[in-house]
Amino acid sequence: MVNRAVWETLHKELAAAGATLVAVSKTKPASDIKELYDLGQRHFGENYVQELVSKQAELPADIQWHYIGHLQSNKVKYIAPFVHLVHAVDSFGLLKEINKQAAKNSRVIDVLLQMHIADEETKFGMDEADIFELMEYYTAQKEDMQNVRICGLMGMASNTDDEQKIRSEFARLNNFFIHLAETSFLGKPYFAIRSIGMSSDYHIALAEGGNMVRIGSMLFGNR
Numbered sequence: 001m002v003n004r005a006v007w008e009t010l011h012k013e014l015a016a017a018g019a020t021l022v023a024v025s026k027t028k029p030a031s032d033i034k035e036l037y038d039l040g041q042r043h044f045g046e047n048y049v050q051e052l053v054s055k056q057a058e059l060p061a062d063i064q065w066h067y068i069g070h071l072q073s074n075k076v077k078y079i080a081p082f083v084h085l086v087h088a089v090d091s092f093g094l095l096k097e098i099n100k101q102a103a104k105n106s107r108v109i110d111v112l113l114q115m116h117i118a119d120e121e122t123k124f125g126m127d128e129a130d131i132f133e134l135m136e137y138y139t140a141q142k143e144d145m146q147n148v149r150i151c152g153l154m155g156m157a158s159n160t161d162d163e164q165k166i167r168s169e170f171a172r173l174n175n176f177f178i179h180l181a182e183t184s185f186l187g188k189p190y191f192a193i194r195s196i197g198m199s200s201d202y203h204i205a206l207a208e209g210g211n212m213v214r215i216g217s218m219l220f221g222n223r
């Protein structure tokens with residue numbers, strides 16, 4: 001069930017903040033997505049390749065699909081023809097595979113690097129040193145990497161009620177983003193996205209530099 005009133009409010013609030021709302025529709029039926037689409041929502045986020053592929057096939061072609069989950073290299077080929085933004089690149093190998101599949105489809109695919117900012121061991125992502133290392137490989141092979149574009153960072157805060165902790169985790173990501181934008185060749189107009197914040201913490205994310213939020217349960221109800 002879609003919460004239309006919440007969408008209206010969120011849509012206005014995020015537009016005023018200059019942030020992009022990604023409606024996270026994983027596990028929800030295509031009919032729910034169509035309902036939000038009809039209100040004007042265009043960015044949708046999915047976590048499972050199979051599910052994304054079948055929804056993409058049956059829903060309007062101008063939906064901008066975000067792949068927000070952990071992506072296995074051997075599955076990139078299924079979403080490469082249409083995916084709008086891959087949020088969770090966490091290795092150079094994955095980046096290379098996305099580049100390869102994008103080239104096969106004569107596309108440039110936009111991606112974010114996933115930064116590990118939470119305490120939990122279970123959350124994927126790279127720390128600052130890992131990202132510097134990935135950038136070194138990327139720089140060295142830049143000529144062969146023309147089909148991917150690194151557009152920013154993505155992160156998930158710890159699952160906690162401690163607002164101060166969430167705030168400092170998002171701030172860490174934003175500070176590193178600023179550092180990369182200022183000091184590396186990524187300092188290009190398109191290196192601009194900080195995808196942080198979900199239903200429970202998006203206010204904090206907006207206050208800490210986030211300009212893309214991924215919101216599921218607030219819009220579609222609990223999974």
Ligand SMILES: *Cc1c(COP(=O)(O)O)cnc(C)c1O
Pocket residue numbers: 024026047068069156197198199200214215216217218
């Ligand atoms: C499911 C999911 C979300 C949305 O979470 P909600 O709490 O339902 O808003 C955001 N980001 C990622 C990576 C997710 O897997």
